Amino acid sequence: MAKYLLWRVAQAVVVVFVVTIVVFFLLHQLPGGPARGILGIQATAEQIQAFEHEQGLDQPLPVQYFHFLGRLLSGDLGESYQLNQRVGDLIAARLPRTLVLTVLSTLVSLVIAVPLGIWQAVRRNRPTDYVLSVLALLMYSTPVFLVGFILLIVFALNWGIFPVEAPQAETLGGIFADSKALILPVLTGATTTVAIFSRYLRSSVVDNLDEDYVRTARAKGASEARILRRHVLKNSLTSVVAMLGYYLPVLFGGALVIEKLFNFPGMGLLFWNAAQTSDFPILLGVVLMISVATVVGSLLADVAQALIDPRTRRVRT
Amino acid sequence: MDVVLEFDAVSVGFGQARATDKVSFAVRKGEVVAVVGESGSGKSVTAMSALGLLPRNAWSEGGIRLADNEILDLDNRRMRALRGNEIAMIFQEPMTALSPVHTIGWQLDEAVKLHQNLSKEKRTARVKELLTLVGLDRPEARMKQYPHELSGGMRQRVMIAMAISCDPKVIIADEPTTALDVTVQAEILDLLRELRDRLGTAIVLITHSMGVVADLADRVVVMYEGRLVEQGDVDDVLLRPSHEYTRRLLKAVPRLGSGTRQAKDTEPVLRVRDLVVSFGGHRAVDEVTFQIGKGEVLGLVGESGSGKTTVGRCAVGLQKPTAGRIELFGNDIAKMSARVLKPVRARIGMIFQDPASSLDPRMTVAECVAEPLVLHKAHNRTDRVSELLDAVELGNALRDRYPHELSGGQRQRVSIARALALNPDLLIADEPTSALDVSVQASILELFLDLQERFEFSCLFISHDLAVVDMLANRVAVMHKGRVVEQGSRADVFGAPQEDYTQKLLSAAPVPDPAEQRERRVSRG
Amino acid sequence: MSGPTARRLNRFLRNKLAIVGFVLLVLLLAFCFLGPLFYHTEQVLTSLGEGRLKPGAAGHPLGTDDLGYDLLGRLMLAGQTSLVIGLAAGVLATFIGTLWGAVAGYTGGWVEAVMMRVVDAGIAIPALFLLVVAAAISTPSVPMLILVIGFVSWLVPARLMRAESVALRSRAYVEAMRLMGGGNIRAIGRHIIPNAIGTVIVNATFQIADAVLLVAYVSFLGLGIPPPAANWGGMLSDGLTYAHDGAWWLILPPGLLIVMTVCAFNFIGDGLRDAFDVKFGGR
Amino acid sequence: EPTTQSTSSGTVTFALPPNATPNWILPLGIPGHLATYNSSIYELLYVPLYSFNGTSGTVAMDPKSSAGNPPQYSPDGKSVTVTLKDLTWSSGQKLTTRDVEFWYNLVKANKSKWGGYAKGRLPDDLTSFTAKDDKTFTFTLDKAYSPDWFTANQLYNVRPLPQAAWDKTAADGPIGDHDRTEAGAQQVFDFLVAQAKDLPSYQTNPLWKTVDGPFSVQEYTTGGQVTLAKNPKYTGADTAKLDKVSFKPFTSADAEFNVLQTGGIDYGYLASANLNQRSSLEQKGYAVQPWKGWAITYIPYNFNNPQAGPVFKQLYVRQAIQHAVDQNSIVKNIWRDMAVAGYGPVPQDPSSPFISDAQKTNPYPFDIAKGKELLESHGWTTGSDGVATCTAPDKCGPGIAAGTPLRLTLLAESGSKETDNMMAELKSSLSKIGVALDLKQAPLDTVLGNSKACTPNQPECSWQLSFFGTQGSWYFPAYPSGERIFGTGATSNLGSYTDPKADELIAASTSTADSASMKAYSEYLTQQLPVIWLPNPVYQISAIKKNVTVGIQDPLASMQPQRWATS
Ligand SMILES: Nc1ncnc2c1ncn2[C@@H]1O[C@H](COP(=O)(O)OP(=O)(O)OP(=O)(O)O)[C@@H](O)[C@H]1O
Ligand SMILES: Nc1ncnc2c1ncn2[C@@H]1O[C@H](COP(=O)(O)OP(=O)(O)OP(=O)(O)O)[C@@H](O)[C@H]1O
Ligand SMILES: [Mg+2]
Ligand SMILES: [Mg+2]
Ligand code: NI
DSSP states (O other), X not given: OHHHHHHHHHHHHHHHHHHHHHHHHHHTTSTXXXXXXXXXTTOOHHHHHHHHHHTTTTSOHHHHHHHHHHHHHTTOOOBOSSSXXXXXXXXXXXXXXXXXXXXXXHHHHHHHHHHHHHHHXXXXXXXXXXXXXHHHHHHHHSXXXXXXXXXXXXXXXXXXXXXXXXXXXXXXXXXXXXXXXXXXXXXXXXXXXXXXXXXXXXXHHHHHHTXXXXXXXXXXXXXXXXXXIIIIHHHTOHHHHHHHHHHHHHHXXXXXXXXXHTTOOOHHHHHHHHHHHTOHHHHXXXXXXXXXXXXXXXXXXXXXXXXXXGGGGSOOO | OOEEEEEEEEEEEETTEEEEXXXXXXXXXXXXXXXXXXXXXXXXHHHHHHXXXXXXXXXXXXXXXXXXXXXXXXXXXXXXXXXXXXXXXXXXXXXXXSOTTSOHHHHHXXXXXXXXXXXXXXXXXXXXXXXXXXXXXXXXXXXXXXXXXXXXXXXXXXXXXXXXXXXXXXXXXXXXXXXSOHHHHHHHHHHHHHHXXXXXXXXXXXXXXXXXXXXXXXXXXXXXXXXEEEEEEHHXXXXXXXXXXXXXXXXXXXXXXXXXXXXXXXXXXXXXXXXXXXXXXXXXXXXXXXXXXXXXXXXXXXXXXXXXXXXXXXXXXXXXXXXXXXXXXXXXXXXXXXXXXXXXXHTEEEEOSOHHHXXXXXXXHHHHXXXXXXXXXXXXXXXXXXXXXXXXTOOGGGTTOOGGGSOHHHHHHHHHHHHHTTOOSEEEEESTTTTXXXXXXXXHHHHHHHHHHHHOOEEEEEOSOHHHHHHHOSEEEXXXXXXXXXXXXXXXXXXXXXXXXXXXXXXXXXXSOHHHHHHHHHHHO | OOSHHHHHHHHHHHOHHHHHHHHHHHHHHXXXXXXHHHSOOOOSSOOGGGTTOOTTBTTBTTOBOTTOOBHHHHHHHHHHHHHHHHHHHXXXXXXXXXXXXXXXXXXXXXXXXXXXXXHHHHHHSOXXXXXXXXXXXXXXXXXXXXXXXHHHHSHHHHHHHHHHHHHHHTSHHHHHHHHTTOOHHXXXXXXIHHHTHHHHHHHHHXXXXXXXXXXXXXXXXXXXXXXXXXXXXXXXXXXXTTGGGTOHHHHHHHHHXXXXXXXXXXXXXXHHHHHHOTTSSOO | OOOOHHHHTTEEEEEEEETOOOOOOSSSOOTTOOOHHHHHHHHHHSOOSSOEESTTSSOEEOGGGOSBOOOXXXXXXXXXXXXXXXXXXXXXXBOOHHHHHHHHHHHHHTTTTSTTOOTTSTTTTEEXXXXXXXXXXXXXESSOOOHHHHHHHTGGGOOOOOHHHHOOSSTTSOOOSGGGSHHHHHHHHHHHHXXXXXXXXXXXXXXXXXXXXXXXXXXXXXXXXXXXXXXXXXXXXXXXXXXXXXEEEESOHHHHHHHHHTTOOSEEEEOGGXXXXXXXXXXXXXXXXXXXXXXXXXXEBOTTOTTTHHHHTOXXXXXXXXXXXXXXXXXXXXXXXXXXOOOSSSOOSSOOTTOOHHHHHOSSOSOHHHHHHHHXXXXXXXXXXXXXXXXXXXXXXXXXXXXOBOEEEEEEEOSOHHHHHHHHHHHXXXXXXXXXXXXXXXXXXXXXXXXXXXXXXXXXXXXXXXXXXXTOSEEOOSSOOOTTTTSTTOTTOTTOOOOHHHHHHHHHHHHSOOTHHHHHHHHHHHHHOSEEEEOEEOSEEEEEETTEEOOSOOTTSOOOGGGOEEO
């Protein structure tokens, strides 16, 4: 196990390197460079030049990359061109919000989707299955923006049950203290993913229900509910676990639309604004973090799969 | 005596097709009824209908009474209370019947938990006790293992342990000992007998082994083409069969000591030297050495879990040995790259111990059999497939079925047909006839001998049926606890066994004569 | 009435919703591609004077948008873009992703490590960023969007498929096939993918839905095909601007069409799934 | 009816524009930190020498919020003398000429690091500083300038700084005359910038406690939440009426609008799409009023583009194109009247002495037939595909070959519904005169990055037309002269427009005291069409609680919260 982990960590380092190189290269493909975006149309030629010099943008690309790496090795992600903060601080300030939001909505989504998927598989091709499918798909194909919008109008503006804004505190404690304000954003985040998890689960449960071991469990006298919960679910988790592994980077990437709608500045917004203004240090910092999360996510998914399905553990010839 | 389970004109069908037609028989308390008959005659589906566990696409009619309950009328909840507790079933193919992602300890524990209100420790103790009862070594370690880490026979014993866990009133055992060597089989039969004697458990025993019937059954029911053709006392049926099919069946029973083949001295096709395989420190195969010459059949017999399947898998490179050297057609397979290995493998046929899992569930019978032909771009595939299916006595009607729509024996024959499709130079046959009734087995063996004589292929024949090995093998190797304890020509090993274990094995093989078998049993222990 | 294909068709047809989905898809295609032949509208030249008419206005059953384009006609035009891109990008992503993941999972070892790390790297670079870069260096068109969307969406199916593939590669029937001298291609094509078909199909249907929605996102980012081209997702997000006004006629029709498309594909997907599910239903 | 407790206690909550998080407090901007929401805030803490705004109805100097009395230019226009008002730093020291000198020394020694620098402008155009006494000083200029221009565009940037508190090189270093040597000035500048880069300390750093403005910092978070409290030690004439003003950041206009609807902010904004909600907002106690901007909006022609340049150089082509722009309809239907049609280089609204009659009346009204006619009479023929091609090169103009089609590409800013619609409308109406427009959209930043002033042989000169004016293309300082956008060779003259007469008029407007020069400039460029003139959208559509009085909203986009009042 330790050896395997070490091997994966080595791969991870390579991935992160490659990703930063690719992003670095792509960034510099953007026409015009960042100076214009940062300094605005009013900027004079001198200012642009001074800016490019100060940020080292006038140096050859590889040199710039090595500077970036050098700083990275000393734990420095650099400083935003525009926000007057260090990228590390910016991420540290945004991340708790994003994590709270996405972790909670993924959990809520799973809590809904898992029973839903199983239930639909059991009632396969019956009216209930059809209706639930349509509902899940309705939620899926409605853009997050619209879902959030409807929730806001109904629950916050018309009925006034929940606040219109997500918690404005910057610390985890503060965010949870205002948990009522979290409900709408979390629900918004959860709706679209319900369909994803539930439909994959439905599909694998349908397959597994026809397996012989289910017959054995029935012969033991296990109730259908127990069979689903204890036997079939575990056997059906492959795709859901793979999806969850994919969600880790999404988690770190933030949920732009929700952040925008509920005035909840998080990673998504940070990245989006940086992309709009070519704030390279932020872009690189966030991408770096997401790539670490991706590799960790895929590692966790692989480990989880091996834990769930012992047959995948075997070493191949 | 009181009837605990009664089948009253039970028919089971799939769509328009009828698998069984008005089968009626009854089982009384403390009685062992053996159901024998043709492979595919509907034994398994009849048995499953008693628990209400038919496949989804099946229908059934008639009456099934379990004690005072009309099974077909029961609702789910009441049915559940009966299953496992009052009536338990040992399924035919233990690999697929166990959940692959749960440990066997968990699965057994659940069986206990569902019907008995015991504390966790007590349950664990019970599980251990059950595993010991069915003869599994190191129960503690076994509890933590997953089904795929067990040998075929061990899985089967787990199924048995599961069935007896709640001391049910009725046990339906569908081929419970096919994967067990005769010594373990004898123990299991003793266990069942003891259960019957102690608790008055009624047992429906579906089996192909007339020896087992003779050993355990009180009454025998014979099925043929979906109908019940004969039933009666075990002595009557086995010694004085009235139906023509029963007679044919009994005539086909192979007998130990009828073998004629001699050892050959040809250049080796497969050489295994000092093979060691360990799984997590446990040596499953321990310094095994043997070779098989061209045109030679090596019978590999031995204890369940002694490593026979593992040896077979190593021989073809499916399992990486921990140590040792394996030469196929003169080449060391450890040194062969995948590219070199591929054509070599094409000269090998393999019949897996567990046919259900070795057939792709999404391929029809014809597609399964045709697969090797497709891979090697053979011509006239359709004809060849028909020919092969005919040879293993599977009618054309089954061509388009999927594996799950077949009986256990039918699946096994598909697997045989597939292995023979390319006329291999080396055949690894892992319990190839365990699920076949003796009459079909006889014709398959005949086919085998015929082909073997014609194409001179070599074969590693793993089997528990000593009579079959006696009939086919040129040489025999006996495995016990991972070691080959004895090997030599068939005549030597079976005629004058040197080792204790071999002697025990030979004496434990049941014979299809109830009286004789009773005597043998008494003399044994 | 025997033969695997006939039985497959039979199973497909037994799923009533699959037929509904199929009919729905045909109707949608007819609406978008044949509709304009019967219902002529001006979709190039604007007429600001006729902007923002409510449904039922003379000659405009669904009203008009800000620029005076007839909404019904626009839905047809938009549908062409959405359906073509959705279908093509969805199929492309599923195809590449499935193959990639299956090969990686089946092969294992070094190959798998490299292939899956490529996927990780792809996932790690936010799609948003790639879209912005793509927009900056080329001019959007339907084929380009198909490529770009296909390129950012094949990663998830690759991941999913690899997970399935790893689980399936140790099955005895795959081993059996390898023993017969079967190559990797056959193992993947004939055993691994068919036995993971449920996941593949669910994913494909999601991919199509995703692509339809991504087109909207992409036009919001400025990577979209420039006006007067339109797509349902774009119409929907445009309409949302007026949501506070209760302008349901700007939101509901494109929204419904998207939902119908997503449902249609999903239902067909379910039907296909059933068709490949050999244990399902009778003979 | 929702009310907030804030208004009753004399606090006003102001909604910042989406993603505008204040992050710079030092009144010496450095590149990247020059956003208006930063200067709007620090101007309330550090009184500028001269403040210009439009709160009086016209854009003009606002003596009340300026630290200096009106400047006195010498007759030759080559020096300017200023007398400071009686202001006091919160540390107790008086505002003196030393504080102005401190600013001058810092800027002079660090001009390349200073964000406001442009070659030839501040501080290059100030050759020396002489203090007559504590209150009066003189700047000597490098040459004569138009006084109006110089005050509004140059002196406007001068900000007296608290020398007695800031003239040090380390946090615990001694106060001294470090700024008087070049090296010392550089050290002080670097020290101040380093302190300003420590955003989390803004709330606590004693450096920022020394202020002379009507407000002082109470809260300044890294997330952009800023609260200013009335400065009790303020001694000027512009005392704050409010106790507190709070600036609240938002992630999007939608989020802001939601909060607005619950009454959570006193002074917010809405998108034009939400104008239909006006009456509902009014019921909730808001007054909705446009906040006009001192800006113009346009699409530059790239005169140096190898293909389209020669075509653009033809005035008749530009005239034809301008005739095809239906500004009134665009204003009415696309901007919902929240924009003002623009016909020339001077902001059209609020009206000013700078605007010419020609610009007011629009010489090129919307007229498709006229536009088509202009092209046809110059040798262009519309083909079957609706695109005009040059069929008589002698009439088309120099450099235009026969067969040249009038097919142009326009790179437009994305992300705004109004802009998308405006571009679609433009494409549609231009097609009617035979001009095919290929639209491409990109984020504002990309558009700006792409639209550089260039020479024909440079690869980046491939752009032809570009639009970046969703929120106005160009915001002017108080004096709306065009030297930076239409002067030959100016950096922000993106399309490389060049016209000797225009240059002459621009020079006149900046260097002579002749106020008619601006009018002449306005008239000439209105006729010459250096760009496509488009409607200029308002700075924002404000929604202000009815119990809050804010006066006229400043077209220069700064705020005077000291004059806001609650009732
Ligand atoms: N799901 C199914 N669909 C269609 N036919 C089936 C299905 N399951 C079993 N059959 C058919 O029903 C018949 C009876 O099958 P069953 O499994 O009871 O046979 P069996 O007597 O147990 O045979 P064996 O000894 O080979 O296990 C066989 O011909 C088989 O092909
Ligand atoms: N994948 C595995 N992981 C761990 N242990 C294994 C694995 N495969 C086999 N074993 C162990 O190896 C031993 C030999 O197994 P094998 O399947 O070779 O027995 P066998 O002789 O074929 O028995 P049977 O006659 O019951 O089929 C058993 O103890 C089994 O538990
Ligand atoms: Mg059977
Ligand atoms: Mg075995
Ligand atoms: Ni900075």
